[in-house]
Amino acid sequence: MSGKSIEPSLFVFFGGTGDLARRKLMPSLARLQARGLLGDHSYVLALSRKDNFDDASFRQFAHEEMRKAGVSESACASLCKSRLFFQCINNSSDEDFQTLKARIEAIEKDNNLPQNRAYYLALPPTVFEHTIEGLGRAGLNRSAGWTRIVVEKPFGHDLASAESLNARIHAQFDESQVYRIDHYLGKDTVQNFLVFRFANPIFEQLWNRNSIESVEIAVGESLGTGGRAGYYDKSGALRDMIQNHLTQLFSLIAMEVPSVYEPEAVRHEKIKVLRSTLPPTPDDVIYGQYASGAIDGEKVIGYLDEEGVAPGSATETFVALKLRVDNWRWQGVPFYLRTGKRMPQKTSRVVIKFKGAPVSLFQSMGEVGVARNVLVLQLQPDEGFDLYFDVKTPGSPFDVQRRPLHFSYEESFEEIPEAYETLLLDVLEGDQTLFVHAEEVEASWKLYSDLITNPPKPKPYFSGSWGPEAADFLGVDEAHTLFRS
């Protein structure tokens, strides 16, 4: 959020009745509207192939869906009252896009709006390209005001498909119009990485190979395929989590200091660090697949028994891998990326393990072992961070314990906004800082191209465990212990 004022505009949602629109997009817009952040003249047009809605019945439907998503009555009402419109289109033929054009122009005329338009593709990725080209052929890629397009994940399924999607987008839209979403970047805790590093100089001075021994980025989910087995079985953890979310977290932790806090400068540094990173070698990667087990005392089935998973599927539900950054700052510092389904609990964190003392005076005393500090940036649950110190236990015998200096978002602030609230507002403000640049997405796919071509065989692990034991060498010691705690 740049704090710029919001210009009058029309937000057009493809896939307006879909899961994302119902659970995230419309609720986020309603909350923004209720907080007065959308200005007086922001309108929304939801699109669907369903022909059983008109404006009035769609407003009722949207109101009910937003209520289910926990939005207050007054916020639902403020969006639905007169700012929300519905249009049935098939988005397949040129005629459909002409229908859309006519409806957009009618809403703009009726409400005295300039031609400021944002299109959001809340659609299955199989129809992204077709929809983008339809908008271009209808002349909806340009306007007298501004025109922006928001593209959801997954952005391609490998380097070639991402390059092809970028080329087809760029045939219709300039890069400055394109907002590729990775909703992790909208989380306040993730944006706080930048503030933590660049507003607190004591950390930035330590943020290099002289002081840091290793970095672990870990995202664990307790859920299995969650009813998405058909999609997940073709994707797997590398594509679903590592290539986008975890690699984004990695680039924010590893990037150099940008010259200014502006979209181009921040994105340029992220692209640079991705290009300095070496693709993981086969020895640096472990894949896993969950077998049956128990989570919170409840028995759960194994991946291969989930409905929609192909018999004998070799899709990975767990990945642990090591990245090395070939630059002056990070030479010799391993970055461990680790993600898995059916872990004992949902957790996302970055663990920075600082180097130990050259001589450990207290090694034999208490629980501590080698004297070192560890910083844990916790994304969820319990958003905040902990900096672990060794402290003397009061009294005798002389003993040393590890204790955290703790900061909690929940204890310090009343409300943390949904990631989509931040991102939708940024689209309307024209701030691309938290969106993924074309070159960034390609550099990220390139890192994992060899792995996609030659994937290792996944090792089984019990549901409710922290993944295959074979992965323990990737991020073991304190960082690993903390992840497991």
Ligand SMILES: NC(=O)c1ccc[n+]([C@@H]2O[C@H](COP(=O)([O-])OP(=O)(O)OC[C@H]3O[C@@H](n4cnc5c(N)ncnc54)[C@H](OP(=O)(O)O)[C@@H]3O)[C@@H](O)[C@H]2O)c1
């Ligand atoms: N759901 C989430 O929490 C989530 C999270 C992160 C990213 N995403 C991404 O967001 C996008 C939308 O996700 P979603 O879960 O909302 O998907 P979805 O429910 O499967 O689909 C969204 C809507 O797209 C329309 N649609 C489906 N097939 C179509 C086709 N062939 N041509 C035109 N329209 C079609 C359908 O609307 P009509 O039948 O009404 O036309 C459907 O309701 C996907 O790219 C997904 O990867 C979703």
